[in-house]
Amino acid sequence: MAEKPLTIEDLIKSDEEPKDWRQFPRLMRASFRLVWRAARREFVLTTTLQIFSGVAMAGQLLIGRELLTALFAEGATLASLAPWVAAALALATLMRFAAFAEQEQSTILRELVQQHAQGRIIDVTARIALEEFESAEFFNRLRRATMGSGMRTMQLVQGIVMLARSSAAAVGSLVVLVLLQPLLLPLLALTALPLWLVTKRNSRASFRFFVGATPLDRARDYIVGLFTERDSAKEVRAFTLAPYLRARYEELGERRIEELRKTTRAMMKRSMAGSAASAVLAVATFGALAWMFLTGRLDLASAGIAAAALMQLTATVGSVGVGVAQLYEAALFVRDYDDFLKLGEGHQVRDDGRVLPPFEQIRAEGVAFSYPGSAVPALKGVDLTLRAGDVIALVGENGSGKTTLAKLLAHLYRPTDGKITWDGADTAQSPQHEQITLIFQDFMQYQLTARENIGLSRADDLDAVRQAAREADADTFLSGLQDGYETILGKEFLGGTDLSIGQWQRVALARAFFRKAPFIVLDEPTAALDARAEHELFQRIRELFRGRTVLLISHRFSTVRSADHIYVLHQGEIVEHGDHDDLMAQHGRYAELFTLQAASYT
Numbered sequence: 001m002a003e004k005p006l007t008i009e010d011l012i013k014s015d016e017e018p019k020d021w022r023q024f025p026r027l028m029r030a031s032f033r034l035v036w037r038a039a040r041r042e043f044v045l046t047t048t049l050q051i052f053s054g055v056a057m058a059g060q061l062l063i064g065r066e067l068l069t070a071l072f073a074e075g076a077t078l079a080s081l082a083p084w085v086a087a088a089l090a091l092a093t094l095m096r097f098a099a100f101a102e103q104e105q106s107t108i109l110r111e112l113v114q115q116h117a118q119g120r121i122i123d124v125t126a127r128i129a130l131e132e133f134e135s136a137e138f139f140n141r142l143r144r145a146t147m148g149s150g151m152r153t154m155q156l157v158q159g160i161v162m163l164a165r166s167s168a169a170a171v172g173s174l175v176v177l178v179l180l181q182p183l184l185l186p187l188l189a190l191t192a193l194p195l196w197l198v199t200k201r202n203s204r205a206s207f208r209f210f211v212g213a214t215p216l217d218r219a220r221d222y223i224v225g226l227f228t229e230r231d232s233a234k235e236v237r238a239f240t241l242a243p244y245l246r247a248r249y250e251e252l253g254e255r256r257i258e259e260l261r262k263t264t265r266a267m268m269k270r271s272m273a274g275s276a277a278s279a280v281l282a283v284a285t286f287g288a289l290a291w292m293f294l295t296g297r298l299d300l301a302s303a304g305i306a307a308a309a310l311m312q313l314t315a316t317v318g319s320v321g322v323g324v325a326q327l328y329e330a331a332l333f334v335r336d337y338d339d340f341l342k343l344g345e346g347h348q349v350r351d352d353g354r355v356l357p358p359f360e361q362i363r364a365e366g367v368a369f370s371y372p373g374s375a376v377p378a379l380k381g382v383d384l385t386l387r388a389g390d391v392i393a394l395v396g397e398n399g400s401g402k403t404t405l406a407k408l409l410a411h412l413y414r415p416t417d418g419k420i421t422w423d424g425a426d427t428a429q430s431p432q433h434e435q436i437t438l439i440f441q442d443f444m445q446y447q448l449t450a451r452e453n454i455g456l457s458r459a460d461d462l463d464a465v466r467q468a469a470r471e472a473d474a475d476t477f478l479s480g481l482q483d484g485y486e487t488i489l490g491k492e493f494l495g496g497t498d499l500s501i502g503q504w505q506r507v508a509l510a511r512a513f514f515r516k517a518p519f520i521v522l523d524e525p526t527a528a529l530d531a532r533a534e535h536e537l538f539q540r541i542r543e544l545f546r547g548r549t550v551l552l553i554s555h556r557f558s559t560v561r562s563a564d565h566i567y568v569l570h571q572g573e574i575v576e577h578g579d580h581d582d583l584m585a586q587h588g589r590y591a592e593l594f595t596l597q598a599a600s601y602t
């Protein structure tokens with residue numbers, strides 16, 4: 001485990017432009033490791049079958065030469081030709097079978113590699129510090145890593161497979177040529193040189209284009225999401241946003257295409273120049289072959305087969321080039337993927353069910369916090385104490401820092417200054433664990449069954465799920481659904497049914513009751529509840545959460561007045577605290593806000 005977990009910042013600092021091929025061996029090792037871990041059986045089979053096809057191509061040449069020699073021999077008969085014809089047919093059939101088997105294996109191989117790579121990305125995103133999700137660069141990297149794990153791994157696998165096949169075929173043809181006329185080899189090597197140089201430059205150009213286009217691509221996907229996702233689709237209509245967003249989509253697309261045109265044009269020019277140079281060299285090679293035949297250095301059968309071998313080699317040299325290019329380009333993306341995985345090193349797995357001992361007191365001592373990339377601190381010098389069994393309230397205007405403080409107390413973020421202690425022990429390195437339950441203001445509406453929405457990973461215990469639902473006053477409407485607790489909530493999956501926002505909030509509250517954690521954070525838990533439900537919840541909050549510590553965030557002062565202790569936040573600082581009566585007597589910010597709100601009701 002690394003001493004200090006790597007961050008996006010560290011990755012950016014260590015970024016090196018892939019200037020040359022010196023990184024290639026490392027990238028190839030990483031790529032092979034990925035494929036090997038994901039699907040070694042399929043990989044070995046596919047590669048073996050490809051190598052077989054390559055070698056078989058050389059075999060075809062040799063059989064061809066024997067066939068021609070037998071044909072040109074004096075007194076050639078059908079019987080003398082038959083063994084070679086039979087051998088040629090058998091080999092061709094075998095090659096076709098091998099091609100089918102290879103196709104089947106490589107389809108599975110690609111799928112397995114993708115599944116494995118994506119799975120590892122998910123593992124990392126579940127593990128890394130939440131602060132990472134605060135930067136655009138994180139999402140750029142995530143996208144590139146996802147590409148590295150998705151379509152690029154396919155490219156990688158295809159590259160490896162194509163290279164295996166082409167190399168085997170090339171080696172076969174080379175052996176045939178060496179047997180026939182070794183003098184042709186140096187010329188052939190020269191033919192490959194221009195292609196090699198072009199390939200190298202083109203791969204880099206293509207990679208650079210994709211890296212540069214990542215933010216644009218994300219912006220475009222975001223717009224597409226606004227059209228295609230259920231929540232935003234209604235706003236797109238309500239605000240007649242479609243024409244505006246459509247134009248934005250086009251504009252982003254045009255910028256991308258313009259860049260792509262520039263890149264591909266440069267690549268095409270390079271490829272043309274490379275091919276022209278190769279063609280000239282190939283003509284020279286064939287000229288040399290003709291000269292050898294005319295001067296009697298090669299007989300007719302050998303010259304014919306040498307010509308066929310040369311043609312095959314020229315084609316294979318081309319596909320080796322393409323294979324290497326695909327590999328190199330894919331390997332650059334795999335580097336992004338590999339770098340991204342490094343972010344997961346040194347982090348403890350969050351929410352691993354480890355149980356901290358029960359606490360007497362949680363304290364924030366001089367806590368400050370700034371969101372990454374934000375110049376203004378969201379919290380400064382916060383001191384606060386939560387005693388076991390208390391109901392504590394955080395109040396303050398919008399943006400005063402309530403949610404941020406709650407997230408720090410729940411171990412989701414680490415303070416940038418000061419510390420959070422759990423009976424005196426600093427919790428900076430503690431994982432998010434079963435001792436804490438946090439119901440967010442923007443709680444999740446899981447498109448899962450009602451049972452899973454409440455019990456989540458422990459939803460098997462239906463009795464406990466129902467008990468939690470009863471406590472949150474959700475049992476009646478959940479039991480009344482078509483399939484009761486087995487009904488999928490939300491409309492995105494077949495058989496799903498939606499709830500009202502207040503009913504969703506009760507389901508979220510049931511989640512808090514279910515977890516039985518000793519420390520519960522409720523951020524605006526009643527924002528969507530009707531007046532009666534809200535009143536009842538607060539009347540019963542002590543009874544419902546008996547023996548547990550509740551941190552309550554609310555804008556409704558009537559709901560927090562019975563709290564044991566109230567902290568008033570203003571611009572990231574605690575400006576007043578005490579119980580309701582103390583605070584009213586202070587005639588400060590709390591008293592002002594409370595009176596203001598009370599006045600609007602009377």
Ligand SMILES: Nc1ncnc2c1ncn2[C@@H]1O[C@H](COP(=O)(O)OP(=O)(O)OP(=O)(O)O)[C@@H](O)[C@H]1O
Binds near residue numbers: 377400403
């Ligand atoms: N992810 C973020 N990145 C940068 N700044 C943020 C982020 N989230 C919140 N902030 C800023 O931090 C400050 C505190 O925000 P916070 O969400 O804690 O306020 P709050 O008191 O919970 O507000 P509300 O009553 O509106 O829920 C605000 O100034 C806000 O703009």
